[in-house]
Amino acid sequence: MGNTNTQFTEAELEDYQELTYFTKKEILHVFKRFHLLDPDAVRLDKNVRLPLSKILELQELKVNPFKDRICQVFSSSGDGDLTFEDFLDMMSVFSDNAPKTVKAEYAFRIYDFNEDDFIDSADLREVVNRLTGDQQLTDEDMQQLIDNIFEEADLDDDDSLSFAEFEHVISKAPDFINSFRFRL
Known part of the structure; x- marks a missing residue:
């Protein structure tokens, strides 16, 4: 593969470090994982x-029932295809260092299948x-x-969960952080 260090300038690495929850070394490791998904294509164009x-060949996604939605949410084109920067964002949010609030925001977007900024009964069914x-x-x-979920979490009784209601429910789930992560 060659030296991954030569793939990025120091300024690019610093920018990525500022925009993610990763160190420069972790960013290079994430790039290596991206590269391994399609070595020929990435060698020709890192972008x-x-x-x-x-x-979806990524080990963490293979068995995830939300793999397509995860990729859609992180895809800058919205179709599930990812650039390195999209991939880096995804890995950063799923890292141990990402705060619970950031993880909750992305979990909400993943579970909001109809993308109407609410989790309704159709989203919950899915x-x-x-x-x-x-x-x-x-x-x-x-x-x-679904009725039980709304009884517990739908504080304004509108038969849907806003992000604030979703975040409130997540705050009561101590294992949420552990289930919303990928290991580097």
């Missing part, structure tokens, strides 16, 4: 936009279906679960 199919996989709930059980 290449890798297709979603390549990004989240639950993805989490349960082959063990789908009956319509009755699904509705009961």
Whole structure:
């Protein structure tokens, strides 16, 4: 692969360090992981936009039921294809160093499937279906679960969760941080 250090100027590394939760060494490690997804394309152009199919080869995404939404949310083009900077943003948010508030903001965007800035019953249905996989709930059980979620979290009784309501629920979930991370 050659020396990854030569891929970036010192100024670029400093900019990336300011814009992420990574050290320069960690940024170079993230670039190495990006490079390994498509060595030929990245060697030709470090700013290449890798297709979603390549990004999904990343070990952390392979088994994640939200892998397509994660890539969509971090994709600057919105289609799931990622540039290195998109990839770096994603890895930074999923790093141990990202604050819980940042993780909550991105989790909200990932779960907001219809992208209307609220998590409504259709979004919750999609989240639950993805989490349960082959063990789908009956319509009755699904509705009961959604009703229970809204009973607990929908503080203004509008049958949807705003970001503030979502963040409030997340604050009560001590394991949220551990489930919303990738290891470098």
